[in-house]
Amino acid sequence: MGAIEKQRNILDFTLSSLGRRKGKNIALVVVYTFVIFLLASVLFFTHSLKKEAFLILQDAPEMTVQRLLAGRQDLIPTHYIDTIRQIRGVQSVAPRLWGYYYDAMSGANYTLMVNAELNDRAGEIIIGNGVSMRSMSGKRNQALRRNDIIPFKTYDGSVLTLKVRGLLPFASELVTADLILVSEADFRKLFSIANDQATDLVLNVRNAKELSTIAAKITQIHPDTRPILREEILRTYDAVFDWRGGVIFMVLSGVFFAFIILAWDKATGLSAEEKREIGILKAIGWETSDILLMKFWEGSAVSMAAFFMGIFLAYLHIFLASSILFEPVLKGWSVLYPSFRLTPYISVYHIATLFFLTVIPYTVVTIVPSWRSATIDPDSVMRM
Amino acid sequence: MLERKSDLFFSALVAGALLICLMFMDAAISQRLDREFVQERREVVRVLTLTDLCLFTEARYTRHPSMADLHTPFQDHPMSFDHFPSGAIMAVPPHLKRKAGTLQRWISDPRERQ
Numbered sequence: 023m024g025a026i027e028k029q030r031n032i033l034d035f036t037l038s039s040l041g042r043r044k045g046k047n048i049a050l051v052v053v054y055t056f057v058i059f060l061l062a063s064v065l066f067f068t069h070s071l072k073k074e075a076f077l078i079l080q081d082a083p084e085m086t087v088q089r090l091l092a093g094r095q096d097l098i099p100t101h102y103i104d105t106i107r108q109i110r111g112v113q114s115v116a117p118r119l120w121g122y123y124y125d126a127m128s129g130a131n132y133t134l135m136v137n138a139e140l141n142d143r144a145g146e147i148i149i150g151n152g153v154s155m156r157s158m159s160g161k162r163n164q165a166l167r168r169n170d171i172i173p174f175k176t177y178d179g180s181v182l183t184l185k186v187r188g189l190l191p192f193a194s195e196l197v198t199a200d201l202i203l204v205s206e207a208d209f210r211k212l213f214s215i216a217n218d219q220a221t222d223l224v225l226n227v228r229n230a231k232e233l234s235t236i237a238a239k240i241t242q243i244h245p246d247t248r249p250i251l252r253e254e255i256l257r258t259y260d261a262v263f264d265w266r267g268g269v270i271f272m273v274l275s276g277v278f279f280a281f282i283i284l285a286w287d288k289a290t291g292l293s294a295e296e297k298r299e300i301g302i303l304k305a306i307g308w309e310t311s312d313i314l315l316m317k318f319w320e321g322s323a324v325s326m327a328a329f330f331m332g333i334f335l336a337y338l339h340i341f342l343a344s345s346i347l348f349e350p351v352l353k354g355w356s357v358l359y360p361s362f363r364l365t366p367y368i369s370v371y372h373i374a375t376l377f378f379l380t381v382i383p384y385t386v387v388t389i390v391p392s393w394r395s396a397t398i399d400p401d402s403v404m405r406m
Numbered sequence: 407m408l409e410r411k412s413d414l415f416f417s418a419l420v421a422g423a424l425l426i427c428l429m430f431m432d433a434a435i436s437q438r439l440d441r442e443f444v445q446e447r448r449e450v451v452r453v454l455t456l457t458d459l460c461l462f463t464e465a466r467y468t469r470h471p472s473m474a475d476l477h478t479p480f481q482d483h484p485m486s487f488d489h490f491p492s493g494a495i496m497a498v499p500p501h502l503k504r505k506a507g508t509l510q511r512w513i514s515d516p517r518e519r520q
Contacts, residue, residue: 030412039410075459077444083450086473093477117457123464131463133470135454152460193443194450199460200469222473224455246518248475249503255457255472259497261472323415330422336427341436352492356464366433373426 029319032312039299053326054128057281059339061274065372066340067348068263073367075259079252083224085233086118086250087240097219102244106223106388109239111232117220119209123174123202127157130200130357134212141228144205146187147172152199152358154189163315169375177214177313178298184208199360278379285384304400311397321388325381335377337342341366462492476502 040047083229087106089098103115132153140146164262166172166186174182189196210217227233237249300313327385339347352360450456458470467474468490476498 030410033412033415034410036416054476070463071459074444078447078451079457080461081448082457083455084432086457088475090475095473095475116455122469131469133460133463137454150460152463189449191446195460197451197456197458197460198448198454198495200463201454203454203458250472251458254499257501258472259501261498262496265496326419326422330418330425334425334429337432338501341433349496351491352461353447354462354464354495354511356462356492358463363468365444366436367427368429368433 026169030316032315033319034381036316039316039319043295047324051223051324051331053281053284054324054328054380054384055335057277058328058376059335060277062333062372062376062378063348064274065376066336066365066366066368067345069369069372070340070364072260072263072368074196074365076256079259082252082255084223084230084252085237087223087225088248088250089222089244089246090248091246095222097215098222098247100218100220102247103223104366105243106225108241109236109243111227111229111236113226113228115223115225118201118224119206119215120221121209121213123212125127125156126175128357130156132202132358133200134202134204134209136206136209138206140187140203140205142205143187144207145159145183145185146205147184147208148187148188148203150189150190150198150201151192151195152360153202154186155297158271161284168337174212176212182208182212195360196362200358211257276282282383285387300396301402304396310393310396317389317392318385321385322381324388325384328398329377329381332380333373337366337368340364416478435485446483462496464492467493468496469497471499474499474502 078164087098087102089096089102096115100117103117106112107115119132124130125130125132125133130153137148140148149166149172156166168188169184170186171183173188176182184204190201190203204212209215223354225236227236233251233253237251240249303313303316304310339345341364344361345352349359457472460469462468463477467478
Protein backbone atom coordinates (compact mmCIF):
# COMPACT_ATOMS: atom_id res chain seq x y z
CA MET A 23 0.00 0.00 0.00
CA GLY A 24 1.50 3.31 -1.07
CA ALA A 25 1.93 6.20 1.33
CA ILE A 26 -0.74 8.23 -0.45
CA GLU A 27 -3.21 5.35 -0.38
CA LYS A 28 -2.56 4.92 3.34
CA GLN A 29 -3.26 8.61 3.99
CA ARG A 30 -6.46 8.38 1.96
CA ASN A 31 -7.64 5.36 3.91
CA ILE A 32 -7.01 7.13 7.19
CA LEU A 33 -8.77 10.23 5.86
CA ASP A 34 -11.79 8.16 4.76
CA PHE A 35 -12.00 6.67 8.23
CA THR A 36 -11.56 10.10 9.88
CA LEU A 37 -14.37 11.67 7.87
CA SER A 38 -16.68 8.76 8.70
CA SER A 39 -15.71 9.15 12.35
CA LEU A 40 -16.53 12.89 12.21
CA GLY A 41 -19.86 12.01 10.61
CA ARG A 42 -20.76 9.82 13.57
CA ARG A 43 -20.60 12.91 15.84
CA LYS A 44 -22.34 15.13 13.33
CA GLY A 45 -24.16 17.51 15.71
CA LYS A 46 -21.14 18.29 17.85
CA ASN A 47 -18.82 18.82 14.89
CA ILE A 48 -21.28 20.99 12.94
CA ALA A 49 -21.72 23.21 16.03
CA LEU A 50 -17.93 23.47 16.33
CA VAL A 51 -17.50 24.39 12.65
CA VAL A 52 -20.23 27.07 12.96
CA VAL A 53 -18.53 28.72 15.98
CA TYR A 54 -15.11 28.39 14.36
CA THR A 55 -16.39 29.90 11.10
CA PHE A 56 -17.91 32.81 13.02
CA VAL A 57 -14.62 33.59 14.79
CA ILE A 58 -12.69 33.54 11.51
CA PHE A 59 -15.44 35.58 9.85
CA LEU A 60 -15.14 38.27 12.54
CA LEU A 61 -11.35 38.37 12.45
CA ALA A 62 -11.26 38.44 8.64
CA SER A 63 -14.00 41.10 8.47
CA VAL A 64 -12.02 43.42 10.74
CA LEU A 65 -8.82 42.78 8.77
CA PHE A 66 -10.46 43.38 5.39
CA PHE A 67 -12.36 46.44 6.58
CA THR A 68 -9.47 48.22 8.26
CA HIS A 69 -6.99 47.38 5.51
CA SER A 70 -9.30 48.59 2.74
CA LEU A 71 -10.20 51.74 4.63
CA LYS A 72 -6.54 52.54 5.26
CA LYS A 73 -5.68 51.92 1.63
CA GLU A 74 -8.60 54.06 0.47
CA ALA A 75 -7.59 56.88 2.85
CA PHE A 76 -4.00 56.66 1.63
CA LEU A 77 -5.05 56.94 -2.02
CA ILE A 78 -7.65 59.68 -1.57
CA LEU A 79 -5.71 61.90 0.83
CA GLN A 80 -2.61 61.99 -1.38
CA ASP A 81 -3.86 65.37 -2.58
CA ALA A 82 -4.73 66.79 0.85
CA PRO A 83 -3.08 70.14 1.69
CA GLU A 84 0.69 69.80 2.03
CA MET A 85 0.59 71.66 5.33
CA THR A 86 -2.21 72.98 7.50
CA VAL A 87 -1.44 75.59 10.13
CA GLN A 88 -3.72 75.86 13.14
CA ARG A 89 -3.63 78.26 16.04
CA LEU A 90 -3.92 76.79 19.50
CA LEU A 91 -5.27 78.72 22.45
CA ALA A 92 -5.39 77.18 25.93
CA GLY A 93 -4.94 73.73 24.42
CA ARG A 94 -7.75 74.09 21.91
CA GLN A 95 -7.82 75.02 18.27
CA ASP A 96 -8.76 78.66 17.85
CA LEU A 97 -9.38 81.00 14.93
CA ILE A 98 -6.18 82.16 13.30
CA PRO A 99 -5.62 85.85 12.43
CA THR A 100 -5.29 86.28 8.66
CA HIS A 101 -2.27 88.60 9.09
CA TYR A 102 -0.27 85.42 9.86
CA ILE A 103 -0.52 84.75 6.13
CA ASP A 104 1.83 87.64 5.34
CA THR A 105 4.59 86.48 7.68
CA ILE A 106 4.29 82.84 6.63
CA ARG A 107 4.36 83.76 2.95
CA GLN A 108 7.72 85.44 3.46
CA ILE A 109 9.34 82.21 4.61
CA ARG A 110 11.66 80.94 1.92
CA GLY A 111 10.21 77.97 0.06
CA VAL A 112 6.54 78.76 0.70
CA GLN A 113 4.68 78.87 -2.59
CA SER A 114 1.20 79.84 -1.46
CA VAL A 115 -0.78 80.37 1.73
CA ALA A 116 -4.56 80.39 1.75
CA PRO A 117 -7.02 80.74 4.60
CA ARG A 118 -9.60 78.02 5.15
CA LEU A 119 -12.94 78.72 6.72
CA TRP A 120 -14.78 75.72 8.00
CA GLY A 121 -16.70 74.60 11.04
CA TYR A 122 -19.50 72.46 12.35
CA TYR A 123 -23.18 73.17 12.42
CA TYR A 124 -25.62 71.17 14.52
CA ASP A 125 -29.00 70.91 12.84
CA ALA A 126 -31.51 70.70 15.69
CA MET A 127 -34.29 69.60 13.28
CA SER A 128 -32.57 66.43 12.17
CA GLY A 129 -30.04 66.06 14.99
CA ALA A 130 -27.21 65.85 12.45
CA ASN A 131 -23.83 67.55 12.54
CA TYR A 132 -22.80 69.15 9.27
CA THR A 133 -19.36 70.34 8.22
CA LEU A 134 -19.67 73.78 6.67
CA MET A 135 -16.86 74.94 4.47
CA VAL A 136 -16.26 78.01 2.38
CA ASN A 137 -15.78 77.46 -1.32
CA ALA A 138 -14.37 80.33 -3.34
CA GLU A 139 -16.58 79.48 -6.34
CA LEU A 140 -19.64 80.40 -4.30
CA ASN A 141 -18.30 83.76 -3.17
CA ASP A 142 -20.17 85.61 -5.92
CA ARG A 143 -23.27 83.52 -5.27
CA ALA A 144 -24.11 84.34 -1.67
CA GLY A 145 -27.23 82.58 -0.43
CA GLU A 146 -26.45 79.38 -2.32
CA ILE A 147 -24.93 76.14 -1.09
CA ILE A 148 -23.64 72.88 -2.49
CA ILE A 149 -24.37 69.86 -0.32
CA GLY A 150 -22.97 66.39 0.16
CA ASN A 151 -25.06 63.31 -0.47
CA GLY A 152 -25.55 62.55 3.23
CA VAL A 153 -26.93 66.06 3.83
CA SER A 154 -29.31 65.74 0.91
CA MET A 155 -30.74 62.54 2.37
CA ARG A 156 -31.36 64.30 5.66
CA SER A 157 -34.51 66.36 5.13
CA MET A 158 -35.82 69.02 7.44
CA SER A 159 -38.15 66.56 9.15
CA GLY A 160 -35.26 64.23 9.82
CA LYS A 161 -36.63 61.41 7.69
CA ARG A 162 -34.15 59.88 5.34
CA ASN A 163 -36.68 59.13 2.62
CA GLN A 164 -37.15 62.77 1.66
CA ALA A 165 -34.05 63.80 -0.22
CA LEU A 166 -33.19 67.45 -0.70
CA ARG A 167 -32.99 68.56 -4.31
CA ARG A 168 -31.68 71.51 -6.25
CA ASN A 169 -33.39 74.83 -5.38
CA ASP A 170 -34.67 73.49 -2.04
CA ILE A 171 -34.22 75.85 0.90
CA ILE A 172 -32.42 75.01 4.15
CA PRO A 173 -32.83 77.37 7.12
CA PHE A 174 -29.82 77.87 9.39
CA LYS A 175 -29.87 79.53 12.78
CA THR A 176 -27.05 82.02 12.93
CA TYR A 177 -24.93 82.62 16.01
CA ASP A 178 -26.61 86.02 16.58
CA GLY A 179 -30.01 84.32 16.74
CA SER A 180 -31.42 85.22 13.31
CA VAL A 181 -32.35 82.72 10.60
CA LEU A 182 -30.37 82.46 7.38
CA THR A 183 -32.02 80.59 4.52
CA LEU A 184 -29.73 79.10 1.92
CA LYS A 185 -30.73 77.59 -1.40
CA VAL A 186 -29.32 74.29 -2.62
CA ARG A 187 -27.48 75.00 -5.85
CA GLY A 188 -26.20 71.50 -6.42
CA LEU A 189 -25.03 68.23 -4.97
CA LEU A 190 -21.50 66.96 -4.61
CA PRO A 191 -20.75 63.80 -6.62
CA PHE A 192 -22.05 60.59 -5.10
CA ALA A 193 -18.68 58.90 -5.62
CA SER A 194 -17.08 61.35 -3.20
CA GLU A 195 -19.42 60.49 -0.32
CA LEU A 196 -16.61 58.99 1.72
CA VAL A 197 -15.14 62.50 2.08
CA THR A 198 -18.15 64.76 1.52
CA ALA A 199 -21.24 63.07 3.05
CA ASP A 200 -21.76 65.76 5.70
CA LEU A 201 -20.26 68.64 3.75
CA ILE A 202 -22.06 71.90 2.95
CA LEU A 203 -20.16 74.37 0.79
CA VAL A 204 -21.10 78.00 1.39
CA SER A 205 -19.90 81.43 0.36
CA GLU A 206 -17.50 83.32 2.62
CA ALA A 207 -20.08 86.02 3.37
CA ASP A 208 -22.69 83.47 4.46
CA PHE A 209 -20.16 81.58 6.57
CA ARG A 210 -19.03 84.70 8.42
CA LYS A 211 -22.64 85.79 8.89
CA LEU A 212 -23.67 82.37 10.19
CA PHE A 213 -20.91 82.03 12.76
CA SER A 214 -20.28 85.75 13.42
CA ILE A 215 -16.61 85.44 12.49
CA ALA A 216 -14.66 88.65 11.92
CA ASN A 217 -13.19 89.31 8.47
CA ASP A 218 -9.62 89.15 9.75
CA GLN A 219 -9.92 85.60 11.07
CA ALA A 220 -9.88 82.16 9.49
CA THR A 221 -10.23 78.60 10.80
CA ASP A 222 -6.75 77.59 9.65
CA LEU A 223 -4.26 78.15 6.84
CA VAL A 224 -3.21 75.76 4.09
CA LEU A 225 0.22 75.94 2.52
CA ASN A 226 1.89 74.78 -0.63
CA VAL A 227 5.66 74.62 -0.73
CA ARG A 228 8.08 74.52 -3.65
CA ASN A 229 10.06 71.55 -2.43
CA ALA A 230 8.38 68.83 -0.37
CA LYS A 231 11.70 68.06 1.33
CA GLU A 232 11.57 71.50 2.98
CA LEU A 233 8.19 70.91 4.60
CA SER A 234 9.52 70.06 8.03
CA THR A 235 11.99 72.98 7.98
CA ILE A 236 9.20 75.37 7.04
CA ALA A 237 7.01 73.88 9.79
CA ALA A 238 9.78 74.57 12.32
CA LYS A 239 10.15 78.17 11.07
CA ILE A 240 6.42 78.74 11.38
CA THR A 241 6.40 77.58 15.00
CA GLN A 242 9.40 79.85 15.67
CA ILE A 243 7.69 82.90 14.22
CA HIS A 244 4.26 82.06 15.63
CA PRO A 245 4.70 79.88 18.75
CA ASP A 246 0.91 79.64 19.16
CA THR A 247 0.54 77.68 15.91
CA ARG A 248 0.64 73.99 15.14
CA PRO A 249 1.58 72.87 11.62
CA ILE A 250 0.12 69.55 10.44
CA LEU A 251 1.85 67.94 7.46
CA ARG A 252 0.16 65.82 4.83
CA GLU A 253 2.43 62.99 5.86
CA GLU A 254 0.89 63.19 9.33
CA ILE A 255 -2.64 63.12 7.92
CA LEU A 256 -1.79 59.97 5.99
CA ARG A 257 -0.19 58.39 9.04
CA THR A 258 -3.26 59.28 11.11
CA TYR A 259 -5.42 56.96 9.02
CA ASP A 260 -2.77 54.32 9.06
CA ALA A 261 -2.79 54.41 12.87
CA VAL A 262 -6.42 55.00 13.78
CA PHE A 263 -7.55 51.81 12.07
CA ASP A 264 -4.68 49.68 13.11
CA TRP A 265 -6.37 46.38 13.94
CA ARG A 266 -3.55 45.43 16.29
CA GLY A 267 -4.54 48.19 18.68
CA GLY A 268 -7.62 49.70 20.18
CA VAL A 269 -10.95 48.35 21.25
CA ILE A 270 -11.45 46.28 18.08
CA PHE A 271 -8.50 44.12 18.98
CA MET A 272 -9.63 43.80 22.60
CA VAL A 273 -13.11 42.62 21.55
CA LEU A 274 -11.74 40.20 18.99
CA SER A 275 -9.21 38.88 21.48
CA GLY A 276 -12.10 38.03 23.78
CA VAL A 277 -13.87 36.13 21.02
CA PHE A 278 -10.67 34.41 19.97
CA PHE A 279 -9.75 33.29 23.49
CA ALA A 280 -13.30 32.03 24.05
CA PHE A 281 -12.80 29.92 20.95
CA ILE A 282 -9.40 28.70 22.18
CA ILE A 283 -11.04 27.58 25.44
CA LEU A 284 -13.75 25.78 23.46
CA ALA A 285 -11.20 24.10 21.21
CA TRP A 286 -8.96 23.22 24.15
CA ASP A 287 -11.88 21.77 26.10
CA LYS A 288 -12.98 19.74 23.10
CA ALA A 289 -9.50 18.57 22.36
CA THR A 290 -8.26 17.80 25.88
CA GLY A 291 -11.44 16.25 27.16
CA LEU A 292 -11.64 13.36 24.73
CA SER A 293 -15.02 11.73 25.18
CA ALA A 294 -15.28 8.14 26.43
CA GLU A 295 -16.46 7.18 22.95
CA GLU A 296 -13.39 8.72 21.32
CA LYS A 297 -11.08 7.05 23.82
CA ARG A 298 -12.73 3.69 23.20
CA GLU A 299 -12.35 4.27 19.47
CA ILE A 300 -8.63 4.87 19.91
CA GLY A 301 -8.36 1.75 22.08
CA ILE A 302 -10.14 -0.41 19.50
CA LEU A 303 -8.00 0.96 16.68
CA LYS A 304 -4.84 0.17 18.62
CA ALA A 305 -6.15 -3.30 19.47
CA ILE A 306 -6.78 -4.10 15.81
CA GLY A 307 -3.29 -3.09 14.85
CA TRP A 308 -3.20 0.68 14.31
CA GLU A 309 0.02 2.29 15.37
CA THR A 310 0.28 5.42 17.49
CA SER A 311 1.47 7.35 14.42
CA ASP A 312 -1.65 6.26 12.49
CA ILE A 313 -3.89 7.55 15.28
CA LEU A 314 -2.03 10.85 15.35
CA LEU A 315 -2.44 11.05 11.58
CA MET A 316 -6.14 10.44 11.99
CA LYS A 317 -6.39 13.26 14.53
CA PHE A 318 -4.33 15.50 12.29
CA TRP A 319 -6.77 14.96 9.45
CA GLU A 320 -9.68 15.51 11.82
CA GLY A 321 -8.30 18.86 12.98
CA SER A 322 -7.43 19.84 9.42
CA ALA A 323 -10.89 18.99 8.08
CA VAL A 324 -12.68 21.04 10.75
CA SER A 325 -10.34 24.03 10.64
CA MET A 326 -9.95 24.18 6.86
CA ALA A 327 -13.74 24.07 6.38
CA ALA A 328 -14.18 26.88 8.91
CA PHE A 329 -11.26 28.85 7.44
CA PHE A 330 -12.51 28.87 3.85
CA MET A 331 -16.11 29.59 4.83
CA GLY A 332 -15.11 32.32 7.33
CA ILE A 333 -12.84 34.13 4.86
CA PHE A 334 -15.36 33.95 2.03
CA LEU A 335 -18.26 35.15 4.18
CA ALA A 336 -16.11 38.02 5.50
CA TYR A 337 -15.31 39.08 1.93
CA LEU A 338 -19.01 39.08 1.03
CA HIS A 339 -19.84 40.96 4.25
CA ILE A 340 -17.30 43.77 3.79
CA PHE A 341 -17.25 44.29 0.05
CA LEU A 342 -20.70 43.25 -1.10
CA ALA A 343 -22.90 43.89 1.94
CA SER A 344 -21.13 47.19 2.84
CA SER A 345 -20.02 45.92 6.30
CA ILE A 346 -23.61 45.75 7.47
CA LEU A 347 -22.75 44.11 10.81
CA PHE A 348 -20.22 46.83 11.66
CA GLU A 349 -22.56 49.68 10.76
CA PRO A 350 -24.18 50.13 14.21
CA VAL A 351 -20.72 50.22 15.81
CA LEU A 352 -19.30 52.66 13.28
CA LYS A 353 -22.36 54.89 13.36
CA GLY A 354 -22.24 55.37 17.12
CA TRP A 355 -24.33 58.43 17.83
CA SER A 356 -23.88 59.84 14.36
CA VAL A 357 -27.06 60.80 12.56
CA LEU A 358 -25.24 61.18 9.28
CA TYR A 359 -23.23 58.27 8.03
CA PRO A 360 -21.81 57.88 4.53
CA SER A 361 -23.13 54.95 2.56
CA PHE A 362 -20.00 53.86 0.78
CA ARG A 363 -18.85 50.65 -0.81
CA LEU A 364 -15.23 49.90 -0.11
CA THR A 365 -12.94 48.89 -2.93
CA PRO A 366 -11.61 45.42 -2.04
CA TYR A 367 -7.96 45.51 -1.04
CA ILE A 368 -6.85 42.16 0.32
CA SER A 369 -3.36 40.86 0.80
CA VAL A 370 -1.77 37.42 0.94
CA TYR A 371 -0.17 38.53 4.22
CA HIS A 372 -3.59 38.87 5.86
CA ILE A 373 -4.84 35.53 4.59
CA ALA A 374 -1.62 33.87 5.79
CA THR A 375 -1.88 35.61 9.20
CA LEU A 376 -5.42 34.32 9.63
CA PHE A 377 -4.35 30.84 8.57
CA PHE A 378 -1.52 30.69 11.10
CA LEU A 379 -3.65 32.23 13.85
CA THR A 380 -6.55 29.83 13.46
CA VAL A 381 -5.90 26.63 11.49
CA ILE A 382 -2.50 25.75 12.95
CA PRO A 383 -3.38 26.21 16.68
CA TYR A 384 -6.56 24.15 16.33
CA THR A 385 -4.85 21.32 14.50
CA VAL A 386 -2.13 21.22 17.17
CA VAL A 387 -4.56 21.17 20.12
CA THR A 388 -6.39 18.27 18.47
CA ILE A 389 -3.27 16.13 18.10
CA VAL A 390 -1.66 16.62 21.56
CA PRO A 391 -4.33 14.99 23.79
CA SER A 392 -4.82 12.15 21.30
CA TRP A 393 -1.14 11.37 21.56
CA ARG A 394 -1.62 10.87 25.31
CA SER A 395 -4.54 8.47 24.77
CA ALA A 396 -2.81 6.71 21.90
CA THR A 397 0.30 5.88 23.92
CA ILE A 398 -1.46 4.12 26.80
CA ASP A 399 -2.39 0.44 26.81
CA PRO A 400 -5.42 -0.25 24.54
CA ASP A 401 -6.90 -2.68 27.03
CA SER A 402 -7.03 -0.05 29.80
CA VAL A 403 -8.41 2.56 27.39
CA MET A 404 -11.27 0.25 26.37
CA ARG A 405 -12.07 -0.55 30.01
CA MET A 406 -12.50 3.17 30.86
CA MET B 407 -16.90 10.16 -9.57
CA LEU B 408 -16.37 11.07 -5.92
CA GLU B 409 -16.52 7.53 -4.63
CA ARG B 410 -14.55 8.05 -1.48
CA LYS B 411 -14.91 10.57 1.29
CA SER B 412 -11.29 11.60 0.85
CA ASP B 413 -12.10 12.56 -2.78
CA LEU B 414 -14.82 14.80 -1.45
CA PHE B 415 -12.42 16.32 1.09
CA PHE B 416 -9.74 17.12 -1.49
CA SER B 417 -12.37 18.49 -3.88
CA ALA B 418 -13.61 20.77 -1.09
CA LEU B 419 -10.03 21.91 -0.41
CA VAL B 420 -9.50 22.73 -4.09
CA ALA B 421 -12.86 24.54 -4.17
CA GLY B 422 -11.85 26.57 -1.09
CA ALA B 423 -8.50 27.50 -2.62
CA LEU B 424 -10.26 28.46 -5.85
CA LEU B 425 -12.66 30.62 -3.88
CA ILE B 426 -9.74 32.54 -2.37
CA CYS B 427 -8.21 32.93 -5.85
CA LEU B 428 -11.56 34.24 -7.07
CA MET B 429 -11.59 36.74 -4.20
CA PHE B 430 -8.19 38.07 -5.30
CA MET B 431 -9.37 38.23 -8.91
CA ASP B 432 -12.54 40.07 -7.91
CA ALA B 433 -10.49 42.48 -5.80
CA ALA B 434 -8.13 43.18 -8.73
CA ILE B 435 -11.04 43.76 -11.14
CA SER B 436 -12.86 46.01 -8.64
CA GLN B 437 -9.70 48.05 -8.04
CA ARG B 438 -9.39 48.62 -11.78
CA LEU B 439 -13.07 49.54 -12.15
CA ASP B 440 -12.97 51.86 -9.12
CA ARG B 441 -9.83 53.68 -10.26
CA GLU B 442 -11.98 56.38 -11.85
CA PHE B 443 -13.94 56.94 -8.61
CA VAL B 444 -10.75 57.08 -6.56
CA GLN B 445 -9.44 59.72 -8.96
CA GLU B 446 -12.69 61.65 -8.59
CA ARG B 447 -12.47 61.54 -4.79
CA ARG B 448 -8.85 62.64 -4.97
CA GLU B 449 -9.83 65.57 -7.14
CA VAL B 450 -12.56 66.59 -4.68
CA VAL B 451 -10.02 66.43 -1.83
CA ARG B 452 -7.56 68.57 -3.80
CA VAL B 453 -10.06 71.20 -4.95
CA LEU B 454 -11.86 71.55 -1.62
CA THR B 455 -8.63 71.21 0.43
CA LEU B 456 -10.12 68.43 2.56
CA THR B 457 -8.04 66.69 5.20
CA ASP B 458 -10.13 63.79 6.49
CA LEU B 459 -12.53 61.00 5.61
CA CYS B 460 -16.14 61.48 6.63
CA LEU B 461 -16.55 58.35 8.77
CA PHE B 462 -17.83 59.56 12.13
CA THR B 463 -19.88 62.74 12.29
CA GLU B 464 -20.76 62.53 15.98
CA ALA B 465 -17.72 64.33 17.42
CA ARG B 466 -15.32 66.83 15.86
CA TYR B 467 -12.21 64.92 16.90
CA THR B 468 -13.47 61.79 15.14
CA ARG B 469 -14.87 63.69 12.14
CA HIS B 470 -11.47 65.32 11.58
CA PRO B 471 -8.98 63.20 13.57
CA SER B 472 -5.96 64.66 11.83
CA MET B 473 -7.02 68.20 12.80
CA ALA B 474 -7.91 67.38 16.40
CA ASP B 475 -5.85 68.30 19.42
CA LEU B 476 -5.25 66.12 22.45
CA HIS B 477 -7.77 67.93 24.64
CA THR B 478 -10.91 67.72 22.51
CA PRO B 479 -12.03 64.26 23.71
CA PHE B 480 -11.93 65.63 27.25
CA GLN B 481 -13.49 68.97 26.46
CA ASP B 482 -16.17 68.83 29.17
CA HIS B 483 -13.79 68.37 32.06
CA PRO B 484 -10.11 67.43 32.30
CA MET B 485 -11.02 64.19 34.11
CA SER B 486 -14.07 63.27 32.03
CA PHE B 487 -13.98 60.17 29.89
CA ASP B 488 -14.40 60.25 26.16
CA HIS B 489 -18.13 59.59 25.78
CA PHE B 490 -18.54 59.21 22.01
CA PRO B 491 -18.59 55.58 20.82
CA SER B 492 -16.36 56.31 17.82
CA GLY B 493 -13.68 57.64 20.19
CA ALA B 494 -13.38 54.10 21.53
CA ILE B 495 -12.86 52.55 18.09
CA MET B 496 -10.16 54.90 16.89
CA ALA B 497 -6.61 55.05 18.13
CA VAL B 498 -4.95 58.39 18.83
CA PRO B 499 -3.35 60.00 15.73
CA PRO B 500 0.42 59.43 16.01
CA HIS B 501 1.40 63.10 15.67
CA LEU B 502 -0.60 63.92 18.80
CA LYS B 503 1.50 61.52 20.81
CA ARG B 504 4.66 63.43 19.90
CA LYS B 505 5.97 65.08 23.02
CA ALA B 506 6.12 68.86 23.25
CA GLY B 507 9.37 70.33 21.96
CA THR B 508 10.28 67.33 19.87
CA LEU B 509 9.51 68.97 16.52
CA GLN B 510 13.13 69.94 16.00
CA ARG B 511 14.27 66.38 16.73
CA TRP B 512 11.53 65.07 14.45
CA ILE B 513 12.87 67.29 11.69
CA SER B 514 16.52 66.40 12.11
CA ASP B 515 16.17 62.68 12.80
CA PRO B 516 14.42 60.61 10.11
CA ARG B 517 13.97 57.74 12.61
CA GLU B 518 11.66 59.99 14.64
CA ARG B 519 9.34 60.11 11.64
CA GLN B 520 8.94 56.33 11.40
